[in-house]
Amino acid sequence: MRRGRAHGVIRLIVDYGGIATFAAAYFLRLRFVATAGPLPWALAWGGAAPPDLIAATGWLVAGSAVALLVGLAAERRLAPMPLIAGGFAFIFGGLTLVLHDARFTKIKPTAVNLIFAAALLAGLGLRRNPLKWLLGEALALPDVAWRALTVRYAVYFVAMAALNEAVWRTQSDWVWVEFHTLGQWICVLLFSAAQIPFMMKHLKTHEPPPPPTD
Secondary structure (H helix, E strand, O other): OHHHHHHHHHHHHHHHHHHHHHHHHHHOOOEEEEOOOOOOEEEEOOOOOOOOHHHHHHHHHHHHHHHHHHHHHHHOOOOHHHHHHHHHHHHHHHHHHHHOOOHHHHHHHHHHHHHHHHHHHHHHHOOOOHHHHHHOOOOOOOHHHHHHHHHHHHHHHHHHHHHHHHHHHHOOHHHHHHHHHHHHHHHHHHHHHHHHHHHHHHOOOOOOOOOOOO
């Protein structure tokens, strides 16, 4: 039981460590300030300092790196989804920090969602199914159901990319960060929950068929 709980904690860190660090840094206004004590810098938060999206992006990059290292040390491998998310955090976060332009951080979810949608649709075009590859061990669905579910998720990713563009282009940084760190997860939970009846309808069972009756 303890091993299972420890594994669950590690998965939470790997999957959500980067975005959680980003949210904390932005909303709590985390920053390092010079001190006159034995240490040259100290961590500060709150106060009169305004939220800083670019500074929070630095925490996102650092948090994503730490999360991946924790996963690599604990599991001896890098899971595909956290690796992809971390890679995009490094690319777009690095552009934000180097060019001092928060727009790169804001368009990162758009790029990630569009690439996920393209990968799913390209897989179907090549007679492959990336979604089945990711979830096949957890769900025993027929191929026709996997194809339908893949199309649904591809449409969802395109819709989320469009929604992200609408939010960051029309709303304040504060609203966009709330959407990015909380709203997106509510959307994915609601969408995934909406797919449960479809999956249950097509779920294969390993029970033997009933015996014939005379």
